[in-house]
Amino acid sequence: MPTTAGIPDDVRAASLERARRMRQQPRFPGGPAADPAGSHHERRIRSFQPRRSRVTPGQQNALERLWPKWGLDIDGLSVLDLPALFDGLPVVLEIGFGMGEATAQMAADDPGTGILAVDVHTPGQGNLLGLADRNGSTNVRVANGDAIILLREMLEPDSLDGLRVYFPDPWPKSRHHKRRLIQPEFLDLVAGPLKSGAIVHCATDWEPYAEQMLEVLTAHPLFENTVADGGYAPRPAFRPRTRFEGQGLGKGHVVHDLLFARV
Template identity: 70%
Template sequence: MSTSPLSPATPDAPAPAVPAARFPAGPAADPAGSRGEHRIRSFHARRGRITQAQAAAIDRHWDMWGVELDGSPLDLAALYGSAAMPVVLEIGFGMGDATAQMAAAEPATGILAVDVHTPGQGNLLALADRAGLTNVRVANGDAVVLLRDMLAPASLSGLRVYFPDPWPKAKHHKRRLIQPSFLALVTPLLRPGAVVHCATDWEPYAEQMLDVLSAATGLANAHPATGFAPRPDFRPMTKFERQGLAKGHVVRDLLFTRL
């Protein structure tokens, strides 16, 4: 009896090996699904080309240090293993170099870093592993879902938004992250004394940030005389900042405190 060219030669022949998923428990493309239905989104998906080192870091560390922003309540004390550790949220960390530097300088502060750029997620995990940082968690998905559905009131000790997309065209201004509706989500989640720190090299966006932050209930400008803050020493120079300075842009920092 003849056999099909696609059938095994004998009944005992092993089945062909199936390649394992690259990230079996790693970052999902859309962790929140329909929960992400809102006008302001904190990101526009950028999966990008990932290196072997970045992929290996996700494979090794995602189960322990990764967080999917799927809309489920998030227990920060359980996430960091300490109810006493203050947690600062960073939205949009790029490749994570500045985030890792700040985490190393503040080992007693938990850094919850949100982005959807897979290579950046892998790079930050690799940097954290290399430096022995145990206070960094990498969150994948839309930060608005996190703010709206997942965090308890007064659970954050700070918010950092460095060099968000400026959406320079007037018709796209509605896509900018720093808007009244965004701050209405953020402010109740901040503890008294928490610092909101934004930075941009796009002057029109800086002016909008200043207007929106100044009008937000419960926030006070740490530099009311000048509006903008001097560049803080604790914020490392980022790639985007260097690019902006090379183009002649003026970098503006804004520091506001939760009352």
């Protein structure tokens, strides 16, 4: 029975299935999967937008060479052995690293700390791998996929020494605020893998989001502001200026850092 578009249902179904399979194929042999968690996890509103922009030859080279060594897909099917993955180093989780310049700099400046860096942006993944390789940094692992699945399914309790969320998407429209990452439910989830005393470090140049972050973190019983007056923190020296930060400052935005300790 033909559809209203004049295409038989079986042909349309076969075409959709081929498109689905293509979306799930890695763009590079042995590289990050297009949809690592596949369909075995629930569909929900996500706090990120996957971006498949152009990959440069250098980024492609880094993905092909280094992904098998330093990359992993967030498939939700197994629990990570962080001590083995990072040779016993304390591990900080970074969610959303953009093009990876700041992450690579922090890794080079502090080789005694492992950074598990999560993003879905393929060019950024390749760029971070290439930067770490050029810097001689072996303390970075790049994770591809949904950080929520990573936190919920793939990390042991008390396995993280810190969390960094720098310049997440502010979702400025009111109807999109539910997509913002820093919410009470997210803090409930991240509290499990974080060790007592671990630092949650957030930074944003979007004033309303900074206010929400401060309100949500302050209200949560498992996190305590490291600032005595309960406000924003000065930018720590270890956090380099990110590309997004530079863009925000260029627009006249004020950058706020928040540092809260896991109780």
